Amino acid sequence: xxxxxxxxxxxxxxxxxxxxxxxxxxxxxxxxxxxxxxxxxxxxxxxxxxxxxxxxxxxxxxxxxxxxxxxxxxxxxxxxxxxxxxxxxxxxxxxxxxxxxxxxxxxxxxxxxxxxxxxxxxxxxxxxxxxxxxxxxxxxxxxxxxxxxxxxxxxxxxxxxxxxxxxxxxxxxxxxxxxxxxxxxxxxxxxxxxxxxxxxxxxxxxxxxxxxxxxxxxxxxxxxxxxxxxxxxxxxxxxxxxxxxxxxxxxxxxxxxxxxxxxxxxxxxxxxxxxxxxxxxxxxxxxxxxxxxxxxxxxxxxxxxxxxxxxxxxxxxxxxxxxxxxxxxxxx
Amino acid sequence: xxxxxxxxxxxxxxxxxxxxxxxxxxxxxxxxxxxxxxxxxxxxxxxxxxxxxxxxxxxxxxxxxxxxxxxxxxxxxxxxxxxxxxxxxxxxxxxxxxxxxxxxxxxxxxxxxxxxxxxxxxxxxxxxxxxxxxxxxxxxxxxxxxxxxxxxxxxxxxxxxxxxxxxxxxxxxxxxxxxxxxxxxxxxxxxxxxxxxxxxxxxxxxxxxxxxxxxxxxxxxxxxxxxxxxxxxxxxxxxxxxxxxxxxxxxxxxxxxxxxxxxxxxxxxxxxxxxxxxxxxxxxxxxxxxxxxxxxxxxxxxxxxxxxxxxxxxxxxxxxxxxxxxxxxxxx
Amino acid sequence: xxxxxxxxxxxxxxxxxxxxxxxxxxxxxxxxxxxxxxxxxxxxxxxxxxxxxxxxxxxxxxxxxxxxxxxxxxxxxxxxxxxxxxxxxxxxxxxxxxxxxxxxxxxxxxxxxxxxxxxxxxxxxxxxxxxxxxxxxxxxxxxxxxxxxxxxxxxxxxxxxxxxxxxxxxxxxxxxxxxxxxxxxxxxxxxxxxxxxxxxxxxxxxxxxxxxxxxxxxxxxxxxxxxxxxxxxxxxxxxxxxxxxxxxxxxxxxxxxxxxxxxxxxxxxxxxxxxxxxxxxxxxxxxxxxxxxxxxxxxxxxxxxxxxxxxxxxxxxxxxxxxxxxxxxxxx
Numbered sequence: 001x002x003x004x005x006x007x008x009x010x011x012x013x014x015x016x017x018x019x020x021x022x023x024x025x026x027x028x029x030x031x032x033x034x035x036x037x038x039x040x041x042x043x044x045x046x047x048x049x050x051x052x053x054x055x056x057x058x059x060x061x062x063x064x065x066x067x068x069x070x071x072x073x074x075x076x077x078x079x080x081x082x083x084x085x086x087x088x089x090x091x092x093x094x095x096x097x098x099x100x101x102x103x104x105x106x107x108x109x110x111x112x113x114x115x116x117x118x119x120x121x122x123x124x125x126x127x128x129x130x131x132x133x134x135x136x137x138x139x140x141x142x143x144x145x146x147x148x149x150x151x152x153x154x155x156x157x158x159x160x161x162x163x164x165x166x167x168x169x170x171x172x173x174x175x176x177x178x179x180x181x182x183x184x185x186x187x188x189x190x191x192x193x194x195x196x197x198x199x200x201x202x203x204x205x206x207x208x209x210x211x212x213x214x215x216x217x218x219x220x221x222x223x224x225x226x227x228x229x230x231x232x233x234x235x236x237x238x239x240x241x242x243x244x245x246x247x248x249x250x251x252x253x254x255x256x257x258x259x260x261x262x263x264x265x266x267x268x269x270x271x272x273x274x275x276x277x278x279x280x281x282x283x284x285x286x287x288x289x290x291x292x293x294x295x296x297x298x299x300x301x302x303x304x305x306x307x308x309x310x311x312x313x314x315x316x317x318x319x320x321x322x323x324x325x326x327x328x329x330x331x332x
Numbered sequence: 333x334x335x336x337x338x339x340x341x342x343x344x345x346x347x348x349x350x351x352x353x354x355x356x357x358x359x360x361x362x363x364x365x366x367x368x369x370x371x372x373x374x375x376x377x378x379x380x381x382x383x384x385x386x387x388x389x390x391x392x393x394x395x396x397x398x399x400x401x402x403x404x405x406x407x408x409x410x411x412x413x414x415x416x417x418x419x420x421x422x423x424x425x426x427x428x429x430x431x432x433x434x435x436x437x438x439x440x441x442x443x444x445x446x447x448x449x450x451x452x453x454x455x456x457x458x459x460x461x462x463x464x465x466x467x468x469x470x471x472x473x474x475x476x477x478x479x480x481x482x483x484x485x486x487x488x489x490x491x492x493x494x495x496x497x498x499x500x501x502x503x504x505x506x507x508x509x510x511x512x513x514x515x516x517x518x519x520x521x522x523x524x525x526x527x528x529x530x531x532x533x534x535x536x537x538x539x540x541x542x543x544x545x546x547x548x549x550x551x552x553x554x555x556x557x558x559x560x561x562x563x564x565x566x567x568x569x570x571x572x573x574x575x576x577x578x579x580x581x582x583x584x585x586x587x588x589x590x591x592x593x594x595x596x597x598x599x600x601x602x603x604x605x606x607x608x609x610x611x612x613x614x615x616x617x618x619x620x621x622x623x624x625x626x627x628x629x630x631x632x633x634x635x636x637x638x639x640x641x642x643x644x645x646x647x648x649x650x651x652x653x654x655x656x657x658x659x660x661x662x663x664x
Numbered sequence: 665x666x667x668x669x670x671x672x673x674x675x676x677x678x679x680x681x682x683x684x685x686x687x688x689x690x691x692x693x694x695x696x697x698x699x700x701x702x703x704x705x706x707x708x709x710x711x712x713x714x715x716x717x718x719x720x721x722x723x724x725x726x727x728x729x730x731x732x733x734x735x736x737x738x739x740x741x742x743x744x745x746x747x748x749x750x751x752x753x754x755x756x757x758x759x760x761x762x763x764x765x766x767x768x769x770x771x772x773x774x775x776x777x778x779x780x781x782x783x784x785x786x787x788x789x790x791x792x793x794x795x796x797x798x799x800x801x802x803x804x805x806x807x808x809x810x811x812x813x814x815x816x817x818x819x820x821x822x823x824x825x826x827x828x829x830x831x832x833x834x835x836x837x838x839x840x841x842x843x844x845x846x847x848x849x850x851x852x853x854x855x856x857x858x859x860x861x862x863x864x865x866x867x868x869x870x871x872x873x874x875x876x877x878x879x880x881x882x883x884x885x886x887x888x889x890x891x892x893x894x895x896x897x898x899x900x901x902x903x904x905x906x907x908x909x910x911x912x913x914x915x916x917x918x919x920x921x922x923x924x925x926x927x928x929x930x931x932x933x934x935x936x937x938x939x940x941x942x943x944x945x946x947x948x949x950x951x952x953x954x955x956x957x958x959x960x961x962x963x964x965x966x967x968x969x970x971x972x973x974x975x976x977x978x979x980x981x982x983x984x985x986x987x988x989x990x991x992x993x994x995x996x
Contacts, residue, residue, distance in 0.1 A: 052476070053474070053475070055396050056396070056398070056452040064722055066720070077447055080400075081451060083426060084398065084426065084452075088424070092751045092752070096744065111953055115951060118975035118976045119745060119976070120719075120748075288443060300443075307446075308447070308449065309450070311446075312450045312452070315451055384806075384808070385808035387729075387784075388730070412783065416756065632775075639778075640779070641782070643779050644782045646783075647783055647784070
């Protein structure tokens, strides 16, 4: 039981997540993840999809294995998605309810991890409000354990990024000629960051990050993307339009952050606004949606919407990632 | 993703729950459910029973299938019963903790349903405090999804009704010569309503709804039943006596609602009072019991009590319903 | 459904937990449990261990069986341990969240038990803050049901005691020549009591219970042990040093109970202090740890620490107990 200091800069997350031979050991971030690994995961996820209404694809790849869902931040859909992904691969899934307050009065996060390792948990799926926590855990994990980031502060949400990119590829395929507009509170969005990092690696034609100035990222955060503060400019001729969930508690309460009505008027994805995008454009949202705030209900329910397809892809992507890191562990 | 207006009167629940060929697709209410379907479910449930102390009956009918328990109202026993019923049929069971407050600030109920459909959930077991919610979900569900009502406001609790009726049949068989007395807050009881609707269809000899006047149902609510405001009259020569759980928060706090002692004195099922019923009468209670309020402890523990038998029947009935709707889905 | 009075003295727990033929039917306490049964459980647990990093041992001993985790006190690690133990034996595991407040307004504890029996639960794993509750349940359980104590007030935590003893045996084997020092709030520790009772039966060489006077047990509580109020005396030449978790809410708030800094200075297991024990001594802790209060972090992470080994042994011990009582039930 040795512990390194909790210092996210100690080593790049991108390096921590790979074994010496370059195989995927943990999944912490899409930043710096190679095109080969991205494509391998996307292709593998495709194989875990079945037609709508058909039985879900199952496998025995994780038979006898144990997955712990360690969510320090509440989540219904991401946890359910990992839960089903694990079960459909034959794993035992342990759902641990650990909120931040219980962690405060209880043991340190590393002691929790050592405990789960000692219970012979193979894969830990971690969601945490603290930046650097998943990598910190990964750095301290035994060599027979894998750590998957299921949402980390504003920083990273790699399985969400993968499912978003898989959905774009299904409807467009060619990233080089694709224009993607992500709209909302970019500054605080791990969803936007993970999609952006994956799309950069895959050579996205144009990535527009569209937000009010107060919600824009720092200029050097995602330098390959184009920062846009006007929705019309952001949507024009876009192939993909992704609306981000607005945290209601931020709306109208902060300097420069508009109220709900103003937000919808200026940055809501409405049917009217969608006419600026390509007629064949798809509309995405990571969920859960605030209809009438960041997206008009009629758009979410329109044929352009691929929002439920994203959810289906989410289970498949998580199966692909679980199966991939398990193979890495098995190859020890 | 299309949505109809949330209007419970749009179409009768009794119609929504059947496919065009009359097969059971959802289970929303026992009101209007045909005698044939009722008998089929009761007979099927019998086959899922094993002798006390023996291994529970298992089947592979739902192997590879996914059930989501979506409880917007807290419940321990009904959820546990559905959980075990699903597992004993081989299904993966997803337990979702969704309280009403989180629903308020989160996504709409239909978006939750669309998300579960997209995760390839086959059967959604829904408990909700809002009248009309299960039917609303059923009307908007994809054709490869089934919705089961696990408790809906004061309106309906069909699997509870089935397990109550199964229990009565096991001890009496002949509904036409049976006198059933349901005692308690009939006005607010989904348990009483579901039992009543099923018993009406099966041609119950006499159904007495016994309560203080302030807890009586409207005259046109269950017109086939006899409203009785005196416990002695209600119990006289009854074959079946079912005490309903009293919501303690209602006791003594509302106009015309007696206090606890007064309630027990006038409407509690005591050993003394049970002498009015047939000597062979059975005593039922949906649980959890308030001993000393609606039922005397000694009665609950007496040989006349079939309260634990109801619980056993509950798992069997839920297995029967799950297996039945799954066959309907498979026949698409 | 019959119920005896809730009187822990009605019959000794040690007798309640055995069948007439002496086989283990429930596990309530290590007090009075025979050496033969202790050794059988320890040996069986060894067989459920696999090398670190290898697949966990699985068995089909509980295929088709149902375990209910009924935790009236919150617990993450003990519940997770029982959960995994049950799943790795092939059982269906029902996790019930029942806090004391919901029990207060809800049904009686026996009615909860009758309900689970009626759902064909085979083994109930009970944690409760009330002394006597597990035995009370066991006395009232049907003859096809087994009750396992997963933590009972200050009184008993038998699977913890077994895992502690198993760990000591792995590193020392010979109990007669072993000196064990348990350090902390002995008076309120079910962990200390269970370890002590098992060690007494196994003929421990010397057992020292080390605490500030205000945390010492009554003289007649564990008369075979030596009460020590000075840490140096307690640690000298010890083979095994076990630090107990300190309840932070007790620290500094009670007469005679020292504050945190004072506690660590006088009773914290520090690297400096460990020099008094044998050089080969092992350090144990039941978890979760308060590093810097009852144990210095550097000690917990040192090669002497067997704390994670305890966790691994915990799953194995619980598998052994589950498998053992199931065999007793099967032999009915």
